Amino acid sequence: MGLLSDIQIGLASRLATITTANGYTTNVLNVLYDKIPMALELEDHELPAILLLLSNLTIERKVGCNENTANFEIQIVLPGDSSDSQMIQFASDIYKAIYSDDPVATNINGIRTIHPAIFDIKSDNIEFDLNMIEANRFAMINLQVMFRGIYNNI
Numbered sequence: 421m422g423l424l425s426d427i428q429i430g431l432a433s434r435l436a437t438i439t440t441a442n443g444y445t446t447n448v449l450n451v452l453y454d455k456i457p458m459a460l461e462l463e464d465h466e467l468p469a470i471l472l473l474l475s476n477l478t479i480e481r482k483v484g485c486n487e488n489t490a491n492f493e494i495q496i497v498l499p500g501d502s503s504d505s506q507m508i509q510f511a512s513d514i515y516k517a518i519y520s521d522d523p524v525a526t527n528i529n530g531i532r533t534i535h536p537a538i539f540d541i542k543s544d545n546i547e548f549d550l551n552m553i554e555a556n557r558f559a560m561i562n563l564q565v566m567f568r569g570i571y572n573n574i
Contacts, residue, residue, distance in 0.1 A: 430534040436451045444513045444523045445513055451472065474491070476490075497558045539566055546562075
């Protein structure tokens with residue numbers, strides 16, 4: 421597998437740790453990153469769920485390596501009757517897992533353990549749903565994952 425695939429699997433594995441047994445508020449039942457259904461098609465017994473989608477990759481050639489930016493969209497999905505506070509808490513759990521690998525956010529180097537090639541992860545926004553009637557609730561978190569790799573290893 422390539423470096424980007426390894427990073428995507430590392431992110432998915434980290435997101436799968438979001439469970440109440442691990443100290444988080446949300447108990448994620450599914451993390452999907454390969455063959456992904458529409459968020460509205462997920463049944464209540466499959467939720468809460470996380471859909472990890474790779475939206476694009478930018479490659480910047482440097483001396484001796486590439487500095488790459490992979491843009492991921494993380495869709496978080498809850499049942500339609502979930503409250504705004506549950507959606508906000510789920511988003512908070514996502515950030516805690518990614519940045520600190522810790523439900524109380526005490527570890528400041530959590531991104532380094534997702535994959536050693538990652539040197540930074542940035543998030544520019546969270547888009548919450550429109551409270552659609554009779555549909556699952558979802559929010560989208562945009563992440564930019566910056567990583568270094570040798571030439572031709574994407």
